[in-house]
Amino acid sequence: MKRMAMTLDEFTRSVDAKSLPRVLQMQSGYYFQGSVYELYGREGSFSCGELLNIIGISVTxxxxxxxxxxxxxxxxxxxxxxxxxxxxxxxxxxxxxxxxxxxxxxxxxxxxxxxxxxxxxxxxxxxxxxxxxxxxxxxxxxxxxxxxxxxxxxxxxxxxxxxxxxxxxxxxxxxxxxxxxxxxxxxxxxxxxxxxxxxxxxxxxxxxxxxxxxxxxxxxxxxxxxxPVYELQTVSKFGKNVVFIPSTLDVEVLDVTEECDGACFMQPLSFRDVFAKPIEFFPFKAEVIEPPSQVQEELGFLKSSKQVIVHSAYQAKRILASEIRSEAQRRFLIPVSYNGRFKRRPRTFPTAYDLEVAKSNMEQLHVVATRAFETHYEGLSSVLVGDQYLVHKMETSEVIYGDKRKTVEALACEKMVGKKYEAVLIPMCLDGGFVEVVHDKKQYMLSDLCHRFSLPFNVKVSMRDLSVKEDLLAGAAGLQLEEEITDPYLIVSTLDLAQCWEVPVNRTKMALQLLERWNGPKLTQGEAVRSPVEEIGEDCYFTLRRYVNASVLPPPRPPKRHQKHSEDTVKLPPPRPKKLDPPSPKSPHAANKAEQAVPTSRTSSCAEQNTPPPRNETSKTSLVTVTDSGPQKATGEENSPRHKTIKQDDDDTKDYEHIDEDELASIRRKLNELSIHGKRKTINTYAMQTAKQV
Known part of the structure; x- marks a missing residue:
């Protein structure tokens, strides 16, 4: 059966991308005499009967x-x-x-x-x-x-x-x-x-x-x-360049794939094509056919090298992080091998549910309230600005609400009243706010942070990574480490192995031509392979967070402001959603796509490990009496954590950022100026400003 010629646009819209590459023969159309004239990388004309190998179709x-x-x-x-x-x-x-x-x-x-x-x-x-x-x-x-x-x-x-x-x-x-x-x-x-x-x-x-x-x-x-406006990636017979032609080019083509030997065409591979190859395919030497147009400084050898070695492909771990600032936030993907050091910064919690999620067996969570909340449950405690709590666990409690007994979920805490501690229950979904009090002055490696604490977690760089020329993270006032993700990477090096880096597959657009198998040393993840910190755009950030948060339910919404109600209009807080396990990482050579909602909740992918809790250092000047960080049990009255004192240095080591005792003293001073406890609720605006500054 004789096949009919079609326009290039008809071919583009009808062809199945999975059937590529396809060989087309030019039949008719408006063109100049001669063969393949290239204009700024885009095709200008073709001769009749010329063969083109279509290796890709993309939307421009x-x-x-x-x-x-x-x-x-x-x-x-x-x-x-x-x-x-x-x-x-x-x-x-x-x-x-x-x-x-x-x-x-x-x-x-x-x-x-x-x-x-x-x-x-x-x-x-x-x-x-x-x-x-x-x-x-x-x-x-x-x-x-x-x-x-x-x-x-x-x-x-x-x-x-x-x-x-x-x-x-x-x-x-x-x-x-x-x-x-x-x-x-x-x-x-x-x-x-x-x-x-x-x-x-x-x-x-x-x-x-x-x-x-x-x-x-x-x-x-x-x-x-x-x-969509399409563009075809083509290779001419015996050509060594990838040529792009618009699908709207006024020519007719005939699909001659079955009659033509595709081996006579160059076979360029994208990074995604390379990543999909079986493990036996690696390592190999390749020629750079199409260098990346944009690449970060550390990976500049990809633009200047004529040939490279691709050693292996795998899913590598990265920590997704955001700069802590109200506007123009920068987003980063940080390799776990990052050599800088971090100190902790305080976290903010809008509800008691967030406190319950953030508490850890590694240390006692200590917070100060930045917003007042008056409860309408008899049996649950109201919250005043400046109140300090040691968070314990969620409990089910019977309360009186509208002259009826109800069973609700509440957060069991110890309220710090002077030098005493008072056991209280606060509503799980209160419409308030809390800021963490950080007593830990240690410097941590990134891998230690992920093992010891639950994400999200706030830090700042205290010692930059000296192994790189410019540390992108060092200039950030603070970072929120949000999620642990896996993403596809290739290990690519120069021929002399002087430059060897993990290169992201999904964010590097370049084409390679396979030359021969590499018989030299096969490099894998290790000291010889370097991993750059990547600064990513907002669209990439939302995409990565969507994949990670696919199977995680959002926290419950806080209840509406209380109004006068009767027994008929009693409404309880929404139930707390079940905790779900984080999505398991994909197997190697599978794209890390987990789906689907733009993230509305904070989750953790770094599992807490059964490692010993960090030892806390003692300081010189006593400012506030709290429990020690860490899951310690009192062995006697004199050793009880309620009688221990957290202190602060007077030297330069106090540059770790937290809502420290000075901040607490400022809040107390504001309260004392008002003098009447009943007026504490009127300084919510001040407390909110304090939380934002932190």
Missing amino acids: RLIVELQSEGSKSITVDLSLDYPGLFRIVADKRPYTSIQEIVDSVRISPECLGQPEFYCPEKLQLPEGTIQAEESFRLTAIRTEHGDSHVDCEVTRKDSKHIFTVKLSHTGEFYECADDQFYTLGELVEWKMHKGRKRTVTWAKSLPSKEKCVSELPEDYSGELVLT
């Missing part, structure tokens, strides 16, 4: 149509790195079969590649029934005994059920509503359905250091219709 930008009621729609161009977040509007057009869904959407083991659909009617399947309008997630495509089918996952009452649906199954299937945030890059990679435009709404603008070429109107709140 998006044409965005703004839909406004009562006015003419306008269009703007957006680059894929536009610093904004978007919500998807569910496609109202139905799919008529599972096969059509599979052909249109991207399905993969990564959670962003597992779309959700529903059917208005029941689906009778061998494993059971999917109810009408019950959502199901497509998780994988499999072929067994010549039959292709898709694995579907349904969640019912916190349990998952797996169903198998044949691709030939027909019916009406609709895309489920999606309330998550996505960057434009994520939309292009995961959520653009083939042959369909994607409608989204603008959710949030992210700060960007670089000025955008085009921006959406600030006051625009309508729908945006996205149309």
Whole structure:
């Protein structure tokens, strides 16, 4: 059967990316005589009959149509790195079969590649029934005994059920509503359905250091219709360069893949292609075909080297961290091998639930209240600004609320009243605020922090990493270590092994040509391999946090302000969600995509280890009486932790930052000026300012 020529744009929109590379022959179109003229890396013309090997198809930008009621729609161009977040509007057009869904959407083991659909009617399947309008997630495509089918996952009452649906199954299937945030890059990679435009709404603008070429109107709140603009990565016969051509080039092409020997074309590999290779593929020598356009200073050898050695591929651990400041926060990925030293900084806690999450067996959590709260439960304690607490554990307690006995969850604490301690219960979801009092003056390695304490955790660099020319973290006033993640990396070195670094796969765009196997020493993670600290953008930060927080429930919302109520309007605090285990790391050679919500809660991926608690150093000048840090038990009255004193040095070692005794004295002084305890609640504004300064 004779195949028909098609336009380059028709080929681009119809080809399955999984079938690449494909060999095309130029048939007709507007072109100059001769072969392959290159203009700024983009193709200008072709000769008739010329062969091109299509090795990749990518979206270069998006044409965005703004839909406004009562006015003419306008269009703007957006680059894929536009610093904004978007919500998807569910496609109202139905799919008529599972096969059509599979052909249109991207399905993969990564959670962003597992779309959700529903059917208005029941689906009778061998494993059971999917109810009408019950959502199901497509998780994988499999072929067994010549039959292709898709694995579907349904969640019912916190349990998952797996169903198998044949691709030939027909019916009406609709895309489920999606309330998550996505960057434009994520939309292009995961959520653009083939042959369909994607409608989204603008959710949030992210700060960007670089000025955008085009921006959406600030006051625009309508729908945006996205149309991708494609570009093809091609290699000509016997050519040694990757050439990019727009899909809209006015030429006709014929797919001659079956008749042409693809071995005569160069086979460039992206970093993602290299990472997907089996372990036996490494190490190898490669030629740099397309160097990265942007790369941090430590990895500059990737731009200047003609040839490199790729030693291995694996998932490496990184600590996701944010600079502690109200505006223009910087975000970092810190390797666990970072050689700098950290000192602790105080954490802030908006609710008692956060205190319960943050408490540790390694030391006693000591906090000071920065906001007042008056409880309406008889049996639970109110909180005043400046009150100090030693946090113990959550308890279930019977209280009187509206002349009725209720069972609620509360946090058991010891309130510090002068030199005495009073056992109290405070509401789990009180609408207040607390700041940690830090007595620990030790300097820690990053790996020690992750083993001894739960993340998130606040620190500052007390001694910079002397192994690098410029330490990105040293200039930060404070850092919040938020999550431990795993991300794909390649170990890449120069031919003489003088430069050998871990290079991120997902944030390095370059192409390599395999030359030969490397028979020299095979390097793995160790002293010879260096790991840079990466400064990442806001979009990358939100993406990484979304993957880590996929399976973690947010904390309960604080109760609304109390109003006059009767027995009929009694409302208890929402129940505390169950603690979930952090998502397990992916296996090597699998992308670290865990999904899906922009993070709304703080979680920890660094598990607490059964290591001895840090010893606390004693100081010279007594300022406040508290318990010792660490899980110690009193052996006698004179050794009781309630009678021990935490002191502060007068020397230069007091540069560790915390809400220290001076801060507490300032709060007490403010309280004494008001003199009447009943007026303590009027200084909430002062306390909030104090918390922000800390």
